[in-house]
Amino acid sequence: MVCRTPDAKQDESPPPPPPPEFDATVLSQQRDIPAQFIWPEGEKPTEDACEELPVPLIDLAGFLSGQPESAAEVVRLVGEACSSHGFFQVINHGISSQLLTDAHRSVESFFSMSLQEKQRAQRKPGESCGYASSFTGRFSSKLPWKETLSFRFSPFSTVVFEYFANTLGEEFRHFGEVYQDYCEAMSKLSLEIMEVLGMSLGVGKAHFRDFFHGNESIMRLNYYPPCQKPELTLGTGPHCDPTSLTILHQDDVGGLQVFTDGRWRTIRPKTDAFVVNIGDTFMALSNGRYKSCLHRAVVNREVPRKSLAFFLCPEMEKVVRPPNGLVDSDHPRVYPDFTWSALLEFTQKHYRADMKTLDAFSQWIQGPVAI
Ligand SMILES: C=C1C[C@]23C[C@H]1CC[C@H]2[C@]1(C)CCC[C@@](C)(C(=O)O)[C@H]1[C@@H]3C(=O)O
Numbered sequence: 001m002v003c004r005t006p007d008a009k010q011d012e013s014p015p016p017p018p019p020p021e022f023d024a025t026v027l028s029q030q031r032d033i034p035a036q037f038i039w040p041e042g043e044k045p046t047e048d049a050c051e052e053l054p055v056p057l058i059d060l061a062g063f064l065s066g067q068p069e070s071a072a073e074v075v076r077l078v079g080e081a082c083s084s085h086g087f088f089q090v091i092n093h094g095i096s097s098q099l100l101t102d103a104h105r106s107v108e109s110f111f112s113m114s115l116q117e118k119q120r121a122q123r124k125p126g127e128s129c130g131y132a133s134s135f136t137g138r139f140s141s142k143l144p145w146k147e148t149l150s151f152r153f154s155p156f157s158t159v160v161f162e163y164f165a166n167t168l169g170e171e172f173r174h175f176g177e178v179y180q181d182y183c184e185a186m187s188k189l190s191l192e193i194m195e196v197l198g199m200s201l202g203v204g205k206a207h208f209r210d211f212f213h214g215n216e217s218i219m220r221l222n223y224y225p226p227c228q229k230p231e232l233t234l235g236t237g238p239h240c241d242p243t244s245l246t247i248l249h250q251d252d253v254g255g256l257q258v259f260t261d262g263r264w265r266t267i268r269p270k271t272d273a274f275v276v277n278i279g280d281t282f283m284a285l286s287n288g289r290y291k292s293c294l295h296r297a298v299v300n301r302e303v304p305r306k307s308l309a310f311f312l313c314p315e316m317e318k319v320v321r322p323p324n325g326l327v328d329s330d331h332p333r334v335y336p337d338f339t340w341s342a343l344l345e346f347t348q349k350h351y352r353a354d355m356k357t358l359d360a361f362s363q364w365i366q367g368p369v370a371i
């Protein structure tokens with residue numbers, strides 16, 4: 001593979017020095033926010049974005065219990081949503097409300113710890129897992145107003161449980177238990193959704209479920225502290241998820257916005273629903289039929305916001321290629337073969353994920369070095 005460096009994407013002029021640290025307890029109180037957190041004019045939050053985006057609310061009960069008529073309706077609604085913007089919500093998904101409550105409580109207790117304690121899990125440069133207080137060491141401008149804790153999940157292992165016990169210590173055992181259970185439930189739900197996606201694309205129930213059977217996924221806890229200048233910054237900047245399928249649960253605060261039909265609109269939180277969206281890797285697997293859509297998260301002056309994101313990803317070295325049924329003379333291949341390990345490395349080392357990640361990556365893996 002011949003690699004070339006993608007075009008410089010930011011920081012054309014020398015940026016001011018980054019703030020030493022994003023200590024939420026200090027920064028949330030400040031009337032003025034450091035320059036590195038101020039986003040450019042065209043990317044700042046817009047007031048009209050509070051309008052609600054109508055995304056289908058899909059009741060999975062009938063599909064999960066094998067009722068053919070409900071299943072057909074689920075398949076139709078999911079297919080429609082994924083062909084237009086790739087976002088939908090699911091209810092009656094089989095995840096217990098107790099597990100969700102525990103998962104949100106644990107987010108609260110983790111991020112309420114002192115910066116020093118959280119930094120025991122500090123994310124290392126070039127790695128996608130660990131604790132990050134904003135991305136002060138990683139990017140030098142357009143910093144997100146958030147803290148995150150990310151870790152890997154793979155079925156048939158206790159990798160999440162071990163991560164908490166080994167990285168943070170025995171006293172974090174309980175977090176490990178909660179998130180091991182949560183990730184197992186998310187992986188199961190994502191494979192069920194893969195059945196729906198396979199049926200809606202006409203390649204059969206098993207194709208994508210089998211493809212993701214041994215997934216190597218990422219779980220991310222997002223914590224957005226209050227900000228005294230929310231109109232100047234973003235919690236998560238505009239991006240399409242490079243991963244395959246995202247299952248998001250947001251608390252009742254609100255802040256998720258999606259860009260469709262030329263404008264930003266909000267997906268309001270619903271306690272009993274998960275927000276599901278197609279990521280770039282699934283867009284490639286569907287040969288461009290299903291859309292990975294631009295979204296972001298805004299912050300507010302008053303209260304912290306929490307969200308739990310499970311990013312379904314294929315096994316690292318599995319070739320991402322659409323099934324034969326989705327490729328023909330009317331539908332030639334849109335993206336080259338690639339592995340998730342290469343795309344992940346691209347987003348961690350060479351390119352800051354945005355709305356063009358997949359196109360930039362496709363060029364990068366195919367293109368010769370430009371001299
Ligand atoms: C593989 C990943 C990279 C990011 C985390 C997962 C899936 C989504 C990506 C991300 C959230 C997209 C927005 C920008 C980003 C830098 C962020 O704000 O967190 C992205 C993640 C990352 O690179 O850490």
Ligand SMILES: O=C(O)CCC(=O)C(=O)O
Nearest residue numbers: 222236255256297307309
């Ligand atoms: O917190 C949210 O609502 C969205 C977060 C997000 O898009 C992400 O982590 O990829």
Ligand SMILES: [Fe+2]
Nearest residue numbers: 239240241295
């Ligand atoms: Fe996202």
